[in-house]
Amino acid sequence: MIVVLKENPDQEQLNSLIEWLKSKNMEVFFSEGKSQTILGLVGDTTQIDGDLIAALDIVESVRRIQEPYKKANRKFHPADTVIELPNGIRIGDGSLTIIAGPSAVESEEQIFKTAALVKAAGASILRGATFKARTSPYSFQGLREEGIRLLVAAGKENGMPVVTEISDIQDIDKMADIDILQVGARNMKNYALLKELGRCDKPIFLKRGDSSTYEDLLMSAEYIMSKGNSKVVLVERGIRTFENYTNDTLDIAAVPALKQHSHLPVLVDPSRSSGRADLVEPLALAATAAGADGLTVEVHPDPQHAVTDGRQQLRPEAFQSLVRKCRTIHSAIKEEN
């Protein structure tokens, strides 16, 4: 951490700042020039609140050098985290995990049909929203408890672990039979929820907020991990930009960049990021080529009559083609490496 001082700082205040920093186990280095003085702090600065220092009269600005997250930081945990799921499925071990299913669970027939289809095409985890967060209070809000029951049953029938999104702390108990809980982009900074999930024993798919940075995302992972749950999987699902043709802009660099900074697995969601079925395949191929640990893809037996997000859900045959091409790229790169 670097503390830039104002010109001619009050000597007494400066001494008191330095004493305080030393009491926090910081080593303090001092660069004094004619017009500018800089303090260099060396030590475990994750415990130091830079805002406190920035508020002092003698301080012009504070810059953090070290990342503010620890448990999610690859520096402190160099080995890749591998998430183990029922049926021998592993996320983060170099394989390409395919999570697929409809945007929302709509009916028994729909979810059982989709589960069988995506399983046959090569997916290993079943997804589907049950408690659906919608921009409008007047839109369909999901089948709720009934949706959970159907999703779990369809997963069981096809030997697939299931994942659904949670947005309300009060729903955790209702989701006892769900294998993986997903935090949506809107809730990435819902710290109350993150802390509660940190006390669960389930893997968490944590989606990046639509205007969040890598560091923001890793700080949210840290919230979960700081409460004891280290089974966090990061999901890149696009960020808000000025481009409106797509829902959001898939930040493909997030895949290698997050893997540089963190040991956690990284998934990509080409469906939600683009919001357009006709862009899902090229984005899925790109994500695979960039080194993603898996993909989460929305598939519906009849997108035209989907209750939500019909425009972004793939038809089963398009999903088959996507999986086949992704596997080809995944193998081609593995051989090269």
Added chain:
Amino acid sequence: MIVVLKENPDQEQLNSLIEWLKSKNMEVFFSEGKSQTILGLVGDTTQIDGDLIAALDIVESVRRIQEPYKKANRKFHPADTVIELPNGIRIGDGSLTIIAGPSAVESEEQIFKTAALVKAAGASILRGATFKARTSPYSFQGLREEGIRLLVAAGKENGMPVVTEISDIQDIDKMADIDILQVGARNMKNYALLKELGRCDKPIFLKRGDSSTYEDLLMSAEYIMSKGNSKVVLVERGIRTFENYTNDTLDIAAVPALKQHSHLPVLVDPSRSSGRADLVEPLALAATAAGADGLTVEVHPDPQHAVTDGRQQLRPEAFQSLVRKCRTIHSAIKEEN
């Protein structure tokens, strides 16, 4: 709502779409050109899910013309909403309401001292975070229940209603003695929380999310209002932009624009948006000139030793000067109108 069809749409599908729209009480108008056909829908389109229509094979795109919110919409409720509070305080009646207090409640001494100071300087509502949402799980998270007790007591002592931020549904009961609940920017799309607040009988200060549009904000207001609570106050607190000198960029046009679209009062938060005490006064003056119904300003008796956000909190004397100048501008404009 406008539905743009693809070239040569299947006639059967088109008829079935038109039938369905008519069954939803829409009037459907038809513009057929050589290369493009457009359907114009007229009626109460807030109940129509445009995404459903956009998913159809024959549809190229759907554009909404009407706003998707109703209860928050000035078109349907032309008269300004005025929020009445204890002690005769009114927000939205043409007066300039000043909400002030520390970023966070830190101690009995701090909150009582601040309350007396801001009251004397002209504030009528006391603010202070008690359950504090922080980016890092390692930062100070607020005095919690004790903070609520102190805030309420300090408000009572000075005859001021109090406002604090809620970010966890499970805290609602603990906040029974709080007069006004505030939803922070990070929770603007926490729909579970919004719905719960819609069932309260308290005024809600709803802060705009840092990358949300006016429509996003009004849809969140609609969530609260759709559950029965119409006492919503909108708060402009800055949006995320590429400018990093300030915390966020105060969108001053939000004041007149929100008041065009909605009957709800609009407050401005110059402290959080700038994150810099030296910018708070010019922003407060600008907000007053632009027609804000009030200001929420962070004040601390000793910002240098504040536990959080020291850099953005005003000293008491700076706050006095701000209030005096804002009142001058508010009166000057009133006389001109």
Added chain:
Amino acid sequence: MIVVLKENPDQEQLNSLIEWLKSKNMEVFFSEGKSQTILGLVGDTTQIDGDLIAALDIVESVRRIQEPYKKANRKFHPADTVIELPNGIRIGDGSLTIIAGPSAVESEEQIFKTAALVKAAGASILRGATFKARTSPYSFQGLREEGIRLLVAAGKENGMPVVTEISDIQDIDKMADIDILQVGARNMKNYALLKELGRCDKPIFLKRGDSSTYEDLLMSAEYIMSKGNSKVVLVERGIRTFENYTNDTLDIAAVPALKQHSHLPVLVDPSRSSGRADLVEPLALAATAAGADGLTVEVHPDPQHAVTDGRQQLRPEAFQSLVRKCRTIHSAIKEEN
């Protein structure tokens, strides 16, 4: 400037870096911790290219502490720059300068009529585009040479200096009779143009690019000033955000923030930023309250039949009201200070 080194840097490379820095008249301070070593550079770092240092194998990152601009920097030139124009008009001396006129010069009648109207209402500088930059090559591109002739004549008739936008270096000679040249937001980083304007003897209105920071804008001012022309006026005209109701989002904090960092005058353009006539007045009032040195406002005798930008141009009577209210606020604040 701070140089953060990688762990265990090669000692020889480090010594050679330090030698090189010293040869550039930098004082180099050294903070060595267990896991991290930091170099603090003190001296005139505007001449040091941080990218060069960042490319070294032993370097993790480089952070600039000092601003990279010099001539535009208030630290080195504490006194406000005041621009003197014909007819005793001064920008930046504490007065509120009103620049007004149509979006584009359309005809002799239109520009003479507008000039007389805005002069009567209190404007002192006449504006109007002549060479018009348009997103579409098929849109009206301005009256060009004829437009210049008309603008200059209308200014002369009313005793007003005139300003028009330049976007092509090759047009400088054609604009010999123009008093002030304006650089549009799209050309803020057109360095070839900026350098050429740096060799002119005319005041330059430099508009902020729509996704530029304060530092970006001041670096563009530095381009002009580095070639010898110090008569630069900064114009805040809105930045691109996710809010689409307005053209761009007026960043009102830019007014005090730019004045903190630079001695150059700061104008605000409420017309272009909002793109909506019904928002121009509240934004103009806010800009005045925030301390702007002037306003540039688009006025048209008949906006409905304007050739361009009709939606954002004020009717003459609305402009009169705006000027009156702005003057009231400007006086009220002056008295308070």
Added chain:
Amino acid sequence: MIVVLKENPDQEQLNSLIEWLKSKNMEVFFSEGKSQTILGLVGDTTQIDGDLIAALDIVESVRRIQEPYKKANRKFHPADTVIELPNGIRIGDGSLTIIAGPSAVESEEQIFKTAALVKAAGASILRGATFKARTSPYSFQGLREEGIRLLVAAGKENGMPVVTEISDIQDIDKMADIDILQVGARNMKNYALLKELGRCDKPIFLKRGDSSTYEDLLMSAEYIMSKGNSKVVLVERGIRTFENYTNDTLDIAAVPALKQHSHLPVLVDPSRSSGRADLVEPLALAATAAGADGLTVEVHPDPQHAVTDGRQQLRPEAFQSLVRKCRTIHSAIKEEN
């Protein structure tokens, strides 16, 4: 184009609007509801200025349905444009064209060495900045005329066409021997330059502005094409977002999306977008998988001592590996299709 009228529009004004639209060869359809009336315009709306209509008193808003560009539009030119270059090189014919070279031409030795290296590794076009646009007027501005001479000579020696960036209209003549001219992101809306390039007979690499949309980019292509030069190649090089770890965020969806809307070839620049050598390979692989027609990659024999952008330039061996893997992916996908 859709024109939404205000409630109870003046009938005379409405008739006059409809007459005017018909005189422009528009078919006008009329949807009249209780509270809202909509006009649907069908015909060649690229020639209609929506802003003009939006300025009318009776009009609430105008929405464009058709794209405002024509020559760049795939609807009107379904077949892919293929750019033919000397030595039989073709861009846009389904092959993967590799453009490589240093960020800037620095010396005879550097450019000849790099040219030979990238040629051997599989590049077919040589790149290198000669007139360099820099944020700071105090930074290295390129070798200029001498740089052009060296780049052309190095290209000739290795049988490679060459490309360099132009930012000043006045430099066109100096670049007579350059095969391909590149427009940088900062100049994407420099319409004066675009028009001049439209009169050239050379291929133009047009880089997307850092906060531009697909439509903005295609409108800039239209500027060039409207003056007669149809040899335009689009370059995705990242857009500005809140993520600061990378220079800009590579918008990988731009590849398939631009190819949907336009017949022009699409290149990707993984060097400039990331600004980090360690991210260039994964981004290049992703771009190839997403269907890019080519890549433009910065390579330097000794990035540590590069005069500019050392951090983002690849070492020759890293470039070899990148080309090999990209070719593997390109072939794998071709076989699948």
